[in-house]
Amino acid sequence: RVCNMAVHVVCGVNLEGKREVLAVEPMYEESEASYTALFTGLKKRGLKNVWLAVSDAHQGLVSAIKKSFVGCSWQRCKVHFMRNILVHVPAKDKESFAAKLKQIWQQPDYESAKRYAELLIEEYEARFPKAVEVLANGLEDSLQFYGFPEIDAKKISSTNMLERLHKEIRRRSKVVGIFPSMDSYIRLISCYLIEYAEDWETSKCYIRKEILQHILARRNAA
Numbered sequence: 001r002v003c004n005m006a007v008h009v010v011c012g013v014n015l016e017g018k019r020e021v022l023a024v025e026p027m028y029e030e031s032e033a034s035y036t037a038l039f040t041g042l043k044k045r046g047l048k049n050v051w052l053a054v055s056d057a058h059q060g061l062v063s064a065i066k067k068s069f070v071g072c073s074w075q076r077c078k079v080h081f082m083r084n085i086l087v088h089v090p091a092k093d094k095e096s097f098a099a100k101l102k103q104i105w106q107q108p109d110y111e112s113a114k115r116y117a118e119l120l121i122e123e124y125e126a127r128f129p130k131a132v133e134v135l136a137n138g139l140e141d142s143l144q145f146y147g148f149p150e151i152d153a154k155k156i157s158s159t160n161m162l163e164r165l166h167k168e169i170r171r172r173s174k175v176v177g178i179f180p181s182m183d184s185y186i187r188l189i190s191c192y193l194i195e196y197a198e199d200w201e202t203s204k205c206y207i208r209k210e211i212l213q214h215i216l217a218r219r220n221a222a
């Protein structure tokens with residue numbers, strides 16, 4: 001019997017500023033319980049000092065993040081968030097409205113972003129009421145990266161770090177088509193991710209170590 005399954009990849013940035021693949025886990029269901037089990041396993045393996053988690057707004061995933069990593073901020077991926085908003089905008093207006101939306105996350109600080117978004121909501125609430133409602137309800141979660149002003153916003157405001165991995169996994173999976181077992185699929189993905197992890201280890205830091213040490217000292221002093 002052929003069936004579909006989800007395989008979740010978790011990546012992170014360590015205190016040396018290097019990217020790491022933390023987990024590759026098959027899931028029979030995308031629920032809070034399954035995500036919690038995934039994060040519990042990571043913590044047992046030594047994961048700690050999680051400051052910011054970036055993901056889409058899957059309810060079970062978000063709940064598991066907040067329960068598993070106390071003190072961790074959750075950043076709603078701005079790219080996924082924009083897609084959620086633009087679904088409710090007529091096709092002829094998508095491009096122009098998307099350009100204005102992007103400016104929210106290009107503001108220099110949290111206060112400026114919040115102020116710009118509020119003006120945008122006021123300007124468009126009559127034309128695109130549902131889109132504006134989605135924006136207003138999810139705005140705060142999409143601005144959490146501003147809590148780390150030392151870090152390049154492009155690196156922590158979306159899940160782009162994972163997107164290239166996902167794209168390559170899909171490409172390689174299509175070559176095979178149907179796998180005889182989940183283990184065979186995991187082996188293929190793992191081999192590819194090992195290559196990627198080795199490249200990350202030898203490449204320059206994703207985030208400068210000095211910046212991360214500064215943030216760590218600030219958090220410890222709080």
